[in-house]
Amino acid sequence: MLTRGNPLGHAPGDVMAFDVGGTDIKGTLVSASGDLLDVVRVPTPRDGARTAEAVLDRVHELGKELSGRSPGLQAKAAGLVVPGIVDARAGVGVFSANLGWTNFPFRAACEERLGLPVAFGHDVTSAGVAEFELGAGRGFDDVVVIIIGTGIAGTVIAGGLPVTAGGYAGEFGHSLVPDPSGTGTDILESVGSAAAIARRYTRISGNAVDGAKGVLARMQAGDIVAGQVWAEAIDALSFTISACITVLGTEAVVVGGGLSEAGDELLVPLRRRVGERLTFQRRPQILQARLGQDAGLIGAALAARSLLAAGSGHA
């Protein structure tokens, strides 16, 4: 994770960054010299149809708090990322099932509140771009970043540019995979996500478990059902990853999100299974994400810095 002493490089000014999630909003300041200050979290407000407005009110307050904590910094731009379907070009949150907005003009409304130019984008795309620019994907041109947690989503970087498709790209979790029972198809998220691993273990074994981490611990202790569920998750993930490689000629697959904290227990069998599925295709590196849970926030800061650089002629 990037922290103090691990700077992002220089920019023409200080920036703020905000990452709106389903549970909390994270905010930080990044200095012109590239220091990422402490990350502050506040709960994400829920206010029905007014949720987007309430979120921006909270972002505004958080911005004032961040500025108050660091009186030496003066943000000249901000980055804001949100979940759901996002039209980054138009500055609009098209749809969020979880947070309940439809076609909300985040960029304009946030610029008005903060009095700053705002770079607006999608949380997962932002995390993917951050991993590409500064994390495990650095140095490659064609990268797939796949974030595996409760759900599964990701970012395709093709020829050095993120594929956004008006906000519709990257829904890896909804790719079809063969059902582990061999009787049809399922979506990847229902087999390969951290949530699915726990749910499927409990369904098959009848035992409650503390998340995918608990399933992993049981597998390591010799639990056969845990081993089966874990292997089926890897099988499903390798199916979708190999499909991406085949179509996109991917050089590096960066695996992030909660499940990636399993490290080699995930990556070693995943590399093997992807390798088994490929024939003449490119053999990509399969790497653990490096920026941790703040990747989306770091991406938002990068976008704000790009805005600043472009606007001030330092691009």
Add this chain to the structure above:
Amino acid sequence: MLTRGNPLGHAPGDVMAFDVGGTDIKGTLVSASGDLLDVVRVPTPRDGARTAEAVLDRVHELGKELSGRSPGLQAKAAGLVVPGIVDARAGVGVFSANLGWTNFPFRAACEERLGLPVAFGHDVTSAGVAEFELGAGRGFDDVVVIIIGTGIAGTVIAGGLPVTAGGYAGEFGHSLVPDPSGTGTDILESVGSAAAIARRYTRISGNAVDGAKGVLARMQAGDIVAGQVWAEAIDALSFTISACITVLGTEAVVVGGGLSEAGDELLVPLRRRVGERLTFQRRPQILQARLGQDAGLIGAALAARSLLAAGSGHA
């Protein structure tokens, strides 16, 4: 198909274009005013390790023949596209299993023979870009062009740019799909290609058949096995297409190659089956390719014209 009277628009000069296939080499001239002249074919020479050199000798002769036929035209650049793995940026044919070359410097060698600047690329990418620029994909930003013939390959256009990944992208035919027997996985090409449709029909029915066209005719005449094989091909194609849509947020899927000549017999059930596989994803248009078998050649001409425009400051 673009022909005389259906011009490509103006360019700073006349260009030559060549499309090297496994069976023949096609060549044509395109005038500065955008007229595509007659397409001339010569057999692709096979000369073991010297095949790439022999191909370029034939391209050189073909160029002279084209110039002789149209003394009013004076090509100022050429476009050359070849199959296999192609590094367009480096100007190198990395590998062709069929034509037997490895790391052959096509661009430099062709420029030397023709005495012209040469735009070098991959045949399927070139066809995809042509369909995107001038054919069924025109007007969209995020397009998948899938060419279904003996094999299956294609081009992803993301945000208006082709995804090449150093020549490794677009191998749709090698994507995994559920095996029609429900017992495992197979590659798309083994179920959904024109060649596979004929082969599988013969294997299951014991009857010889005249290609996928013959299977279609039998299906229309009420042959149950033909109907089953055709439906399984569409099922497999819809699986890979829906995976692309999910990850890439595709707006339009353009279907070309020999199998696309089946028209609505292919497209209507394919649209329905893709629709059944999608939930909240973008619903792309699924369209028949418009440029026919000369799409790759047209793409080569477009690339040559771009070179000319860039070089002469008319870009």
